Amino acid sequence: MKKKLKLILIFLLGGVAIFSQAAPTYGRFSFLDNKLWVDGYLQNQSSFRLGGAGLVSFENTLRIDADYKFSPNLSFYGSWRSLYDHVWDIRDGGNYWDQYEGSGDTLDEENKLREMYGVLVLNKLTLKLGLQQIVWGESDGVRLMDIINPLDMRRQFNTRDWSEIRRPLTAVRAIYDIDPVRNWFVEWVWTPDFKKDLLDLGDPVKAPNSNGPWSIPLPTLTFTPWGAPVIPVIQEHKKTRYSFDSSSYGARMGIEVGGWFMTLNYFHGFNHNPSTEFHGDTALWMGPGGPTPIPDPGGRPPDLIMLNLIQRYYSMNIVGFTFNKSLGNLFILRGEFAMYPDEPVGSLNQAKHSDMVTRRARLHSMVGFDAKAWMRWLNPEQMISFSGQFFNFWTFDHEWGLVEGPYNQKLNQSTNFVSLKVNTDYRNARISPDCLVVYDITNSGWYMKPRVTFKYGDHWRPEIGALIFQGHSLRLPFNVMNHKDEFYLQIKYLF
Amino acid sequence: MRNKKVILFIFTVFLVIGFSGTGLFAQMPPLEKYQGPIKPGLVITKDNWDQYLPELKKLLPPSKLIYNEFGVKEGGITIPIVEYSKKYPGVSSAWREASLKHQGTASIDPKTQELLNWQGGNPFPHPKNASELLWNSYTLYNRTAGGHDDHRFYAAFNLFDKNRYQKRFTWINQERRYLNRVEMPPFGNLEPYTKDGIVFKGTIMITEPQDVRGFILLRHKFWSMTKPDDVFSYIPALKRIRRLTGGDLTDPLLGSDAIPDDFQVWQQKITPEQTCRMVAQREMFYPQFTSGWMEENPDMRPKYDMKKTGVGFPEKLEIRPVWIWEVSMNNPDYVYSKRVLYTNAVPLEETPGSFMIFWGENYDQAGRLWRSNGYLALGVNPLGFHHLFGYLFADALKSHYSLMDGYSSIHSKKEFYEYLPLDEGKALTIQGLLREAR
Numbered sequence: 014m015k016k017k018l019k020l021i022l023i024f025l026l027g028g029v030a031i032f033s034q035a036a037p038t039y040g041r042f043s044f045l046d047n048k049l050w051v052d053g054y055l056q057n058q059s060s061f062r063l064g065g066a067g068l069v070s071f072e073n074t075l076r077i078d079a080d081y082k083f084s085p086n087l088s089f090y091g092s093w094r095s096l097y098d099h100v101w102d103i104r105d106g107g108n109y110w111d112q113y114e115g116s117g118d119t120l121d122e123e124n125k126l127r128e129m130y131g132v133l134v135l136n137k138l139t140l141k142l143g144l145q146q147i148v149w150g151e152s153d154g155v156r157l158m159d160i161i162n163p164l165d166m167r168r169q170f171n172t173r174d175w176s177e178i179r180r181p182l183t184a185v186r187a188i189y190d191i192d193p194v195r196n197w198f199v200e201w202v203w204t205p206d207f208k209k210d211l212l213d214l215g216d217p218v219k220a221p222n223s224n225g226p227w228s229i230p231l232p233t234l235t236f237t238p239w240g241a242p243v244i245p246v247i248q249e250h251k252k253t254r255y256s257f258d259s260s261s262y263g264a265r266m267g268i269e270v271g272g273w274f275m276t277l278n279y280f281h282g283f284n285h286n287p288s289t290e291f292h293g294d295t296a297l298w299m300g301p302g303g304p305t306p307i308p309d310p311g312g313r314p315p316d317l318i319m320l321n322l323i324q325r326y327y328s329m330n331i332v333g334f335t336f337n338k339s340l341g342n343l344f345i346l347r348g349e350f351a352m353y354p355d356e357p358v359g360s361l362n363q364a365k366h367s368d369m370v371t372r373r374a375r376l377h378s379m380v381g382f383d384a385k386a387w388m389r390w391l392n393p394e395q396m397i398s399f400s401g402q403f404f405n406f407w408t409f410d411h412e413w414g415l416v417e418g419p420y421n422q423k424l425n426q427s428t429n430f431v432s433l434k435v436n437t438d439y440r441n442a443r444i445s446p447d448c449l450v451v452y453d454i455t456n457s458g459w460y461m462k463p464r465v466t467f468k469y470g471d472h473w474r475p476e477i478g479a480l481i482f483q484g485h486s487l488r489l490p491f492n493v494m495n496h497k498d499e500f501y502l503q504i505k506y507l508f
Numbered sequence: 509m510r511n512k513k514v515i516l517f518i519f520t521v522f523l524v525i526g527f528s529g530t531g532l533f534a535q536m537p538p539l540e541k542y543q544g545p546i547k548p549g550l551v552i553t554k555d556n557w558d559q560y561l562p563e564l565k566k567l568l569p570p571s572k573l574i575y576n577e578f579g580v581k582e583g584g585i586t587i588p589i590v591e592y593s594k595k596y597p598g599v600s601s602a603w604r605e606a607s608l609k610h611q612g613t614a615s616i617d618p619k620t621q622e623l624l625n626w627q628g629g630n631p632f633p634h635p636k637n638a639s640e641l642l643w644n645s646y647t648l649y650n651r652t653a654g655g656h657d658d659h660r661f662y663a664a665f666n667l668f669d670k671n672r673y674q675k676r677f678t679w680i681n682q683e684r685r686y687l688n689r690v691e692m693p694p695f696g697n698l699e700p701y702t703k704d705g706i707v708f709k710g711t712i713m714i715t716e717p718q719d720v721r722g723f724i725l726l727r728h729k730f731w732s733m734t735k736p737d738d739v740f741s742y743i744p745a746l747k748r749i750r751r752l753t754g755g756d757l758t759d760p761l762l763g764s765d766a767i768p769d770d771f772q773v774w775q776q777k778i779t780p781e782q783t784c785r786m787v788a789q790r791e792m793f794y795p796q797f798t799s800g801w802m803e804e805n806p807d808m809r810p811k812y813d814m815k816k817t818g819v820g821f822p823e824k825l826e827i828r829p830v831w832i833w834e835v836s837m838n839n840p841d842y843v844y845s846k847r848v849l850y851t852n853a854v855p856l857e858e859t860p861g862s863f864m865i866f867w868g869e870n871y872d873q874a875g876r877l878w879r880s881n882g883y884l885a886l887g888v889n890p891l892g893f894h895h896l897f898g899y900l901f902a903d904a905l906k907s908h909y910s911l912m913d914g915y916s917s918i919h920s921k922k923e924f925y926e927y928l929p930l931d932e933g934k935a936l937t938i939q940g941l942l943r944e945a946r
Contacts, residue, residue: 039676039717052718078718134943137933148747176747193937194700272738274751342736342754343841385755387841389873395759441667441674441908442763468763471675474719507718 039471039507045081053077053508054474060169060501062226066109069226069499070168071099076127086134092127116213116225120167128181137193141186146179147202149265149278150349151335152379154432154451155404157351158278158333161202161261163285167213169501170227170494172462172480182206183255197268202280207252207259209326210285229493232420243294243318249287250325259283265333278333278351287324288357289419291369295319327357327372343396345383352376358424362414374409381432397437404430418489422456429454443468451491458484458491474505535786536636539829539853542567542791548826552587554580567793567827569850569867571880571904576823578907582671583820589793592826596797598852598862600892602690603651607633607856616643620780622733623649628688630863633856638784638833644863645851647772648685648708648729652864653886654895654916655772657691658684658930660923661895663914665764668819670907677717677762680944681771682935683710687731691893692929705731709936710771712761713944720744720762724941727757727768733780742938749938758843764910765901767843770881773868774835774849781839787832789853794866796824797894798887801921809897810885812913819909821884821898829853830866844870844878877904893918 042051053076060070074096081089101117104110130143150158162179164171171178184204191197214231215224224230235243252259263280296315300307309315330353337347356375360366381402388397408415411426431454436447448463464478479500484492544563552560557580564573579585597604607629614631615624616639623631623643630650632640647655654661661681667674685708686701700706708729714720724742736754743750754777757768769776798808810822831851837844850867854860867882884898895916902909917923927935934940 041716041718041721052716052721054718132943139939139943146747150748153746174745176745188939190933190937190939193933193939196937196939198939274740337751339736339738339751339753345751345753347751383751383753385753385759387843393872396755438760438763441765441906442760443674468675468719471717505719 042508048082050080050082051077054505055508056503056505058501058503060226060499062497062499064496064498068100068104069113070501071103072168073097073099087131089129089131091129094123094125094127096123097121112222112224113226115219115223116215116228118223119216120213120225126181137190139188139190141184141188144181144183145186146176146181147184147186148175148179149276149280149335150333150351151337151347152349152381152402152404153400153434154402154449155379155430157349157377157379157404158280158331158335160280160282160285160331160351161204161263163208163210165211166227167211167225168227169480170497171490172460180208180211182208195269196274197266199264199266201262201264203260203262205255205257205260207254207256207261207283207326208285209287212286227494227497229419229489230487233487237314237318239314241314241316241318243320245320245322247289247322247324250323252283252326263331273336273338275334275336278331278335280331280333281328282331283326283328284357285326287326288359288370290323290325291363291367292321292323294321325370327370329356330354343385347381347383349379350376351378358408359416359418359421360412360414361416361421362412365412365414371415373411373415376405376407376409378405378407379403392437392439394441395438397435400432400434402430402432404432420487420489420493422488425455427455453484453491456484456486456488456492458482458486458488458495460491460494472507474507476503476505477501478503536641536831537786537789540788540790542827546589546827548589548591550589552576552580552589554584554586557581567791569792569848569869569880569882571869571877571902572793572867572882574904574907575819575900575902575909578671579817579820579823583817585817585820585822588824590796590824590826592828593797594859596799596860596888596894597892598854598860598864598894599652599856600656600691603629604856604861605629606688606690607631614643616640620733621778621782622780626688628690630856638786641786641831641833641851641863642778642784642835645774645849645865646778647775647865649687650863651685651691652862652894653772653866653883654683654918655685656893656895656918657689658682658928659895660917660927660930660935661914662916663899663912665762665766666814666819666911666913667764668909668911670909671818671820673814673818675717675763677720677764678715680713680715681710682930683708684930684932684936694929700728701731705735707731710768710775711936711938711941712768713941714762722942723762724938725752725761725768726936726938726941729775729777733778737777740938742942765879765903765908766881766910766912767879769843770868770870770879770901773865773882774847776847779839782835782837784833784835787834787848789829789831791827792830792850793825794828794830794852795883795886796826797860798885798897799890800887801889801924802887802915802919803921808887808919809915812898814913819911821900821911821913823884823898840873843872845873845875846871850882872905879903887915887919889918889921889924895919 056074058072062069076094078092098121101121128145130141130145133140147161165178165180182204183206187201189199213225213228215228261282265276265278267276297306297317299316331351333351335349353375355372358373360369360371379402384399385396406428408426415424417424432451434449438445445466450461452459461481466476481498482491482494484495486492546563610627610629611633614626630644632644635641664676664678666676686698687707689695706728710727712725714723722744726740728738739752741752800808802808812821831853834846834848836846848869849865852862852864869880872878881901883896886894886896888894895918899912917927
């Protein structure tokens with residue numbers, strides 16, 4: 014193990030040393046008569062879980078970005094990321110690591126295009142074609158209108174910068190600038206590409222040690238009154254990745270009027286996390302010799318109940334409105350409202366909804382502010398930035414039995430979150446602390462990410478940070494992450 | 509009756525003293541000519557710096573003296589003193605003509621200090637007090653050293669802790685003025701001003717390094733003295749356009765010693781609570797201009813080599829009359845308590861008259877000299893437009909420097925005709941810049 018670790022470190026440091034010598038001051042690499050520009054970074058991130066768990070990731074990442082300007086009106090952009098997590102090499106078993114041992118097959122490596130698209134500018138029309146991330150909305154930390162790309166939450170859940178964990182989609186995007194002076198534009202998006210959110214749920218075939226360090230626990234096993242286990246048997250109604258049926262589309266218009274920047278949005282797509290339909294149950298009796306089912310022998314209750322469940326990706330429509338406005342010299346008001354007229358939600362009211370899924374109109378809202386304040390005793394160099402948000406998720410036509418998520422947690426008519434982010438810079442932005450706190454008022458769970466980034470020199474960008482989750486029940490989004498608190502050290506080398 | 513006269517006299521005296529505090533009736537101070545041993549032809553070097561130090565103190569603003577001493581002694585640069593050149597214009601001929609044509613039409617509201625009935629050019633070609641000089645020099649309206657109707661500018665910001673290099677970033681900066689345009693088409697007042705009262709838009713796009721590449725900042729400034737700036741930015745890590753507060757313009761840009769309000773020495777908004785006063789008129793050092801197009805005159809741009817001279821930028825200085833004046837902010841929430849400004853005092857009718865502010869020293873709210881900034885080298889093109897090659901932002905409290913080394917499309921014949929006047933949609937909107945960034 015130690016040998017491997019040494020090799021890895023030597024490889025990384027050696028590579029970086031070569032880059033350092035080649036480029037003592039920062040400069041992008043240019044080729045083809047300055048038409049092709051290349052840059053990127055090498056990064057190691059080591060995470061240490063608290064509570065005696067120790068090292069849970071040792072990720073080495075290489076990212077390369079390339080811009081090719083064919084002409085002023087035609088350009089191409091590509092971004093590649095290779096990631097290898099050596100923690101599965103470093104930690105060969107051990108008491109704690111046993112539970113994660115099998116997850117390396119799916120989580121230890123990634124080699125993917127993060128984006129690759131062409132940009133064609135035709136007068137006031139800009140066309141972007143290819144694999145891309147499309148970001149709408151005003152809110153941070155909780156997604157309302159930013160729903161086009163799904164997220165990969167298998168590493169550190171959803172706490173990383175979302176540009177790093179959005180799953181890119183092959184899409185056509187057209188932006189028409191009606192009056193750029195007034196920020197007046199119309200944007201159309203169409204993607205035939207369907208991807209779901211990626212959560213680490215482990216592999217039921219390899220259970221129990223296929224769950225990764227950031228896996229979400231499966232719902233606890235339930236039993237009938239006579240003690241027979243109730244086993245969910247889940248079939249996923251898979252969507253074809255590229256098809257007309259899987260395609261999503263939308264449009265938005267933005268304009269600035271009287272200092273208010275506003276957008277109106279519409280999007281037709283699919284939920285990135287499937288809804289689980291109930292399709293009856295199957296009672297099973299076991300023979301005396303083993304687990305082979307036998308016909309109902311009569312006279313005794315079944316030994317096992319199988320719940321037949323189908324996970325389906327429902328289509329959804331979203332109509333949204335966002336705004337921001339500067340109030341005075343130090344305060345920005347911003348807001349985002351996304352109306353889902355037909356959002357699928359779970360229901361325990363089987364008498365009313367036989368497949369235990371129904372649709373409800375839901376309004377997802379955020380009102381927030383960004384403010385700056387001088388606190389010279391804390392930072393004489395520059396102001397402190399504060400960013401606060403209040404989120405409300407309101408379910409219309411609410412009734413008993415509405416539930417959400419894999420744990421069938423009760424869906425209140427009104428669900429609320431608040432968030433606060435504070436940040437500033439010291440020593441000419443060479444030391445940049447920031448802290449984000451998100452509190453789930455409804456479920457009494459919270460999450461905090463304090464971190465400090467060090468920006469010394471042209472190339473090195475180390476960062477230390479922590480992820481702290483709190484909550485006491487099997488609920489999403491934060492409570493289930495309780496006991497996954499960790500601190501991390503990230504060393505990034507820009508080239 | 510006698511009592512009334514006494515009261516009236518006392519009242520008048522108080523009134524005069526009170527207004528003189530605002531600078532409204534302060535007369536312009538007479539020129540103090542320099543008569544020491546420093547003459548054109550002398551070269552300031554490491555060896556004679558101490559010898560000439562008492563004279564240099566008379567000729568340089570205090571913060572510039574510290575920087576130049578540093579550059580000469582640590583960076584090993586030499587500073588040639590050159591003849592005061594009357595060859596190169598300080599402003600474009602169109603701007604000078606507009607200034608003289610509309611002479612006498614503008615006035616200043618004594619209560620709000622607002623500029624009234626400004627028709628174009630410098631509103632007060634022969635300023636009689638600090639307030640008139642303020643409106644002449646104000647970089648959002650004056651057309652000097654990059655503050656032309658339009659400009660596009662490339663630079664590297666090299667950050668130094670004393671003489672020790674730390675890091676750098678590079679940018680493209682583009683600006684447009686919407687009111688009283690006489691230098692470049694479209695002329696006159698443009699729609700953003702006539703409809704929304706916008707007098708200025710400026711954009712910054714960061715091109716290096718990788719972690720901030722693609723960061724875009726867009727600033728709108730309004731004619732109204734009470735309306736705060738509108739600020740938008742594109743943050744690559746979020747892949748999203750965010751609105752920023754006007755206060756963000758007083759935070760340092762990416763760890764440098766530059767805050768956007770200090771661009772061109774003074775891009776801060778003029779507000780009613782500010783007061784100004786004249787300090788002196790003196791002959792002082794002023795950065796020398798080079799001239800031509802870069803393609804035709806390769807020596808036009810000073811050759812700065814960071815590896816050889818560190819923070820020391822190659823400068824040539826000439827001696828010119830300079831106004832020294834100060835603006836008090838009277839606002840405890842602002843980053844500075846006051847600015848001391850150094851303005852070219854050569855009359856506008858003469859070459860190179862310009863009302864250009866070439867150096868500024870800014871004091872923190874505790875009254876300490878904090879940040880200073882100004883021009884190190886400038887170049888004028890054959891059409892009379894000029895812009896900078898070297899510029900310094902300095903932090904006196906930390907001995908930290910951000911040295912800007914770059915050139916403008918105003919200096920390049922090819923780029924002048926390719927990029928100017930700017931395409932509003934491409935250069936001054938975030939959507940347009942996003943296309944250029946990627």
